[in-house]
Amino acid sequence: MHFxxxxxxxxxxxxxxxxxxxxxxxxxxxxxLLKQSNSDVSRFTHSIDQLKEQIRYCATCFNISDQEVxxxxxxxxxxxxxxxxxxxxxxxMAIENTNQYQGVYHVLGGLISPxxxxxxxxxxxxxxxxxxxxxxxxxxxxxxxxxxxxxxxxFYLYRKLKDFDVQVSTIARGIxxxxxxxxxxxxxLGRSIATRxxxxxxxx
Amino acid sequence: MHFxxxxxxxxxxxxxxxxxxxxxxxxxxxxxLLKQSNSDVSRFTHSIDQLKEQIRYCATCFNISDQEVxxxxxxxxxxxxxxxxxxxxxxxMAIENTNQYQGVYHVLGGLISPxxxxxxxxxxxxxxxxxxxxxxxxxxxxxxxxxxxxxxxxFYLYRKLKDFDVQVSTIARGIxxxxxxxxxxxxxLGRSIATRxxxxxxxx
Numbered sequence: 001m002h003f004x005x006x007x008x009x010x011x012x013x014x015x016x017x018x019x020x021x022x023x024x025x026x027x028x029x030x031x032x033l034l035k036q037s038n039s040d041v042s043r044f045t046h047s048i049d050q051l052k053e054q055i056r057y058c059a060t061c062f063n064i065s066d067q068e069v070x071x072x073x074x075x076x077x078x079x080x081x082x083x084x085x086x087x088x089x090x091x092x093m094a095i096e097n098t099n100q101y102q103g104v105y106h107v108l109g110g111l112i113s114p115x116x117x118x119x120x121x122x123x124x125x126x127x128x129x130x131x132x133x134x135x136x137x138x139x140x141x142x143x144x145x146x147x148x149x150x151x152x153x154x155f156y157l158y159r160k161l162k163d164f165d166v167q168v169s170t171i172a173r174g175i176x177x178x179x180x181x182x183x184x185x186x187x188x189l190g191r192s193i194a195t196r197x198x199x200x201x202x203x204x
Numbered sequence: 205m206h207f208x209x210x211x212x213x214x215x216x217x218x219x220x221x222x223x224x225x226x227x228x229x230x231x232x233x234x235x236x237l238l239k240q241s242n243s244d245v246s247r248f249t250h251s252i253d254q255l256k257e258q259i260r261y262c263a264t265c266f267n268i269s270d271q272e273v274x275x276x277x278x279x280x281x282x283x284x285x286x287x288x289x290x291x292x293x294x295x296x297m298a299i300e301n302t303n304q305y306q307g308v309y310h311v312l313g314g315l316i317s318p319x320x321x322x323x324x325x326x327x328x329x330x331x332x333x334x335x336x337x338x339x340x341x342x343x344x345x346x347x348x349x350x351x352x353x354x355x356x357x358x359f360y361l362y363r364k365l366k367d368f369d370v371q372v373s374t375i376a377r378g379i380x381x382x383x384x385x386x387x388x389x390x391x392x393l394g395r396s397i398a399t400r401x402x403x404x405x406x407x408x
Binding site: 001002004005006007013014015017019021025028031032041044048052055056058063066071089090092097 | 219229233248252262275292
């Protein structure tokens with residue numbers, strides 16, 4: 001790309017570093033911002049600077065929070081005997097949106113991935129074990145991605161959690177609701193048959 | 205979406221205002237920035253602030269430029285008797301990338317669009333007419349989109365340019381190179397047949 005301005009090129013380069021944003025999209029976004037008012041652009045950049053400077057993580061569950069301890073961890077309405085372990089804040093948001101879960105969370109901040117140089121010590125695993133020491137937690141739900149990294153992390157956590165008197169669960173895997181059989185991958189389909197459940201349980 | 209942090213929500217809202225960026229993508233981009241170093245994030249926001257504050261437009265052709273007059277307009281290697289009229293700086297970049305054009309440009313800054321409240325006075329049309337007054341320009345190439353707004357703008361410019369002793373051209377329209385006939389829309393195909401050219405000219 002031939003840029004008529006170094007400043008333009010720099011801004012496009014920066015946008016192009018974002019995941020999933022190619023050079024053409026980056027240029028489109030930068031030219032869009034150029035057409036906006038000064039105050040609109042300031043508000044955009046200020047919101048990012050402010051978030052980066054003032055971001056805090058809940059001291060208990062490590063979810064992104066504006067307070068020392070997040071709203072979920074301080075809520076008396078939540079079941080503090082059940083901890084759902086997730087990779088990041090997006091997973092907390094997705095599970096909260098289901099309205100199916102009343103327990104609390106623990107945000108690992110990633111998954112074990114030797115390929116990416118992420119080991120157990122890079123994640124909030126020790127902090128999770130700390131939370132179990134007072135004996136109040138009864139169940140740990142491992143809600144991690146069905147990927148190699150997710151499975152590796154589940155296996156690692158499962159072995160660590162055996163030392164505690166706590167029920168360890170993983171979220172159910174199988175055919176998604178509305179999923180047509182012919183489009184389901186073979187591994188999922190094969191395991192769905194192997195781990196089939198009585199009909200009475202499925203409608204329960 | 206349920207956000208655990210107001211700062212996070214604000215940043216996601218701002219990103220979500222960009223064209224083609226939905227809420228989920230916005231969240232992904234913001235969380236990506238949160239994982240980057242402070243200096244990387246500062247460089248990102250600073251590049252946008254700096255561009256917005258210091259952006260200049262060439263006094264001659266109105267392309268984005270770091271100088272008072274842009275490199276193309278000051279180049280002695282360019283043909284200053286030919287002006288290619290385009291909508292915005294992206295079109296200049298696209299045409300420059302072809303290496304097929306040696307003339308100069310004039311950036312309108314948009315297209316006439318009554319639906320969007322954009323009239324001729326909102327575009328750099330008077331400035332284009334000014335450039336013709338010294339009589340040095342021989343040809344004006346209207347390289348505008350093949351849309352209703354593009355056609356409206358071409359029609360308006362064509363009527364204004366009739367007062368000047370200048371050749372007015374529009375870029376060729378037809379089947380794209382590599383385009384398969386069965387996938388071409390009917391209007392393009394029909395007009396391509398109606399405006400067919402002798403084979404000798406096509407290979408010229």
